[in-house]
Amino acid sequence: MTPNWPILMGAALLASTSATAQSPLPPEAAVREALDQHPQVQAALARVASAKAHARGLRAGPHEVTVTGSYIRRSIDRDGKYDEYDATVMKGIRLPAKVRLDAEAGDQGVVVAENLAEDARHQAATALNGLWWDWLAAAAEAQVDAETVRNHQAMLTALKRRLALKDVAPLEVDQTAAALADAETILAQSNGAVALARARLATLFPGLALPVSAPALPLPEVAADHLGEMAQQVIARSHDIAAANAEAARLAALAQRAKADRIADPNIGVRLFSERNGAERGAGVVMSVPLGIGARRAAADRAAADAKAATAELAAVRASVAELAATNLADLEAKRSAWQFAQAAADSQQAALLRLKRGQALGAIDLADVLQAERLAHAAARVEARARADTHRAWTKLLIDSHNLWIGD
Numbered sequence: 001m002t003p004n005w006p007i008l009m010g011a012a013l014l015a016s017t018s019a020t021a022q023s024p025l026p027p028e029a030a031v032r033e034a035l036d037q038h039p040q041v042q043a044a045l046a047r048v049a050s051a052k053a054h055a056r057g058l059r060a061g062p063h064e065v066t067v068t069g070s071y072i073r074r075s076i077d078r079d080g081k082y083d084e085y086d087a088t089v090m091k092g093i094r095l096p097a098k099v100r101l102d103a104e105a106g107d108q109g110v111v112v113a114e115n116l117a118e119d120a121r122h123q124a125a126t127a128l129n130g131l132w133w134d135w136l137a138a139a140a141e142a143q144v145d146a147e148t149v150r151n152h153q154a155m156l157t158a159l160k161r162r163l164a165l166k167d168v169a170p171l172e173v174d175q176t177a178a179a180l181a182d183a184e185t186i187l188a189q190s191n192g193a194v195a196l197a198r199a200r201l202a203t204l205f206p207g208l209a210l211p212v213s214a215p216a217l218p219l220p221e222v223a224a225d226h227l228g229e230m231a232q233q234v235i236a237r238s239h240d241i242a243a244a245n246a247e248a249a250r251l252a253a254l255a256q257r258a259k260a261d262r263i264a265d266p267n268i269g270v271r272l273f274s275e276r277n278g279a280e281r282g283a284g285v286v287m288s289v290p291l292g293i294g295a296r297r298a299a300a301d302r303a304a305a306d307a308k309a310a311t312a313e314l315a316a317v318r319a320s321v322a323e324l325a326a327t328n329l330a331d332l333e334a335k336r337s338a339w340q341f342a343q344a345a346a347d348s349q350q351a352a353l354l355r356l357k358r359g360q361a362l363g364a365i366d367l368a369d370v371l372q373a374e375r376l377a378h379a380a381a382r383v384e385a386r387a388r389a390d391t392h393r394a395w396t397k398l399l400i401d402s403h404n405l406w407i408g409d
Contacts, residue, residue, distance in 0.1 A: 024136060025132070026210075030209060031128065031406050034205045034208035035121050037206075038124040038205070040123065040124055041124055044117035044120035044121075048110070051109045051110045052113075055109055055110050058103065058105060058106035059103050061092075063092030063265065065090070065091045066091065066269075067089050068088045069087035070086055071085045082275070084277075088271040089270050091268065092265045092266070092267045095263065097256075097260050098265070101260065105254050108249045109246075111242070112250060115243035118239040118407070119239040121407055122239060122407050125400050126401075128204075128406075129393065129397055130393065131197070133392055134197045135194065135197040135214050136389055136392070137385065137386055138196075139194050139213070139214035140385035141190050141382050141385050141386060142187065142193070142194050144385055145183065145186050145378075145382070146187055147381075148183045148378045149184055151374065152179050159176050172367045175368065176367070176371070179375075217389055219388065220339065220388060220392050222332065227332070230402040231398075234325035234398075234401045234402045235322055237402065240317050244310070244314040244317040245314055248307070248313070251303070251306050251307040251310040254303050255306065258300040258302070259303075261296060262296045262297060264290040264291070264292065268285070268286075269286050270283065270286070328397060331394050332394040332395055335387070335391045336391050338390070339387035339390070339391045342380070342383045343388075345380045345384070346380040346381050346384040349377040352373055353376075356370050356373045357370055
C-alpha cells in the first residue's frame with residue numbers, strides 16, 4: 001500500500017513545533033489559493049487552454065472546402081450572345097497516417113502545457129517558500145536584537161541607580177549607554193529588514209493574507225527516515241521531466257508527420273459547368289496533387305533534427321532534476337548541521353554571559369568584559385536564528401520539490 005505522503009510529511013512538519021506552538025507555515029488552503037492567483041500560474045493555465053484549442057485544430061485538419069466559380073457573358077459574331085458559368089467544390093483529403101499523427105501531436109502538446117502549468121505552480125510555491133522564510137528569519141533576528149536592547153536598558157537603569165549612590169564610576173554608565181545605542185541601531189536596522197521582507201512577500205503574493213507579526217520560529221525537526229524516499233519523489237513527480245518527455249513525444253510525432261507529408265495530400269472535388277446558354281452542360285470529378293519535393297524533404301529533415309534535440313534535452317532535464325534531488329538533501333543536511341552547531345555556540349555564549357554577570361555583581365568582573373560577552377552572545381543568538389530559519393527553508397523546499405507540501409498531485 002502506498003503511504004499517504006502529504007499526511008505523513010505534514011505530521012512530521014507539525015512535529016517540529018512544541019505541544020503548544022502552531023506551525024510557522026501559512027494555512028494550506030490560503031497558500032493554494034495564492035498560488036492559483038499568481039500571474040505565472042494564470043499565464044500557464046491560459047497556455048493549457050491554447051494547447052487544447054490547437055489540439056482540436058490538429059484533429060480537424062488543415063484542409064477546408066474550397067469553392068471556386070466563374071460567370072462569363074460571351075458574344076460570338078453571327079451566332080449571338082451566351083451566358084456561361086462553372087463552379088468547382090474541392091477539399092484536401094488527409095491520408096490516414098497523417099490524421100493519427102496530428103492527433104498524437106495535439107494530445108502531447110496538451111500534456112506539455114499541463115505539466116508546464118504545474119511546474120509554474122511549483123516555481124511559484126518555491127518563490128513563496130523563500131520569501132516566507134526570509135520574513136520569519138528577519139523577524140527572529142529582530143527578536144534577538146530586541147532582547148539585547150532590553151538587557152542593555154535594564155543594565156543602564158541599574159547602573160544609573162548605583163551612580164546616584166556613587167557606587168559606580170560615570171565611565172561605566174557611559175559605556176553601557178553607548179552599548180545600548182549600538183543595540184538600538186541594530187534593532188532599527190533589523191526592524192527595517194522585517195518590514196522589507198514582509199512587503200516583498202505581500203507584493204509578490206497579494207492573495208495570501210499575512211498576519212501583522214511573523215509567526216514564531218520553532219526548533220526544526222526533520223523526518224530523517226524518509227529523506228531518501230523524498231529525494232526519489234523529487235524525480236518521480238517532476239513536472240519538468242514529464243513536460244520534456246511529452247515534448248519529445250510531440251516532436252517525434254511531428255517528425256513522422258513531416259516524413260509522411262513528403263507525399264502530399266490530394267485535393268478532390270466536383271466541377272459543374274454550363275455553356276452556350278445551357279446548350280452544353282456537364283459535371284465531373286477534379287483532382288490536384290502538389291508535387292513539391294525539395295521543400296518537403298527539408299521540412300522532414302528539420303522535424304527529425306528537432307525530435308532528436310528534444311530527446312537529448314529530455315536526458316538533460318532528467319540529469320538536472322536528479323541533481324536537484326541530491327542537492328536538496330545535501331543542503332538540508334548542511335543547514336541542519338550548521339544550526340545544531342550554532343545552537344550549541346549560542347547556548348555556550350549565553351552560559352558564559354550569565355557567569356560574567358554573576359561575577360560582576362560580586363565585583364570580580366569588569367563591566368567591559370560583561371559588555372563584550374553581551375555582544376558575543378547577541379551575535380551567536382543571531383547566527384542561531386538565521387541558521388534555524390535556513391534549516392526550515394531547506395526542509396520545506398524538499399517537501400515542495402517532492403510534492404508533499406502545497407502542490408501535492
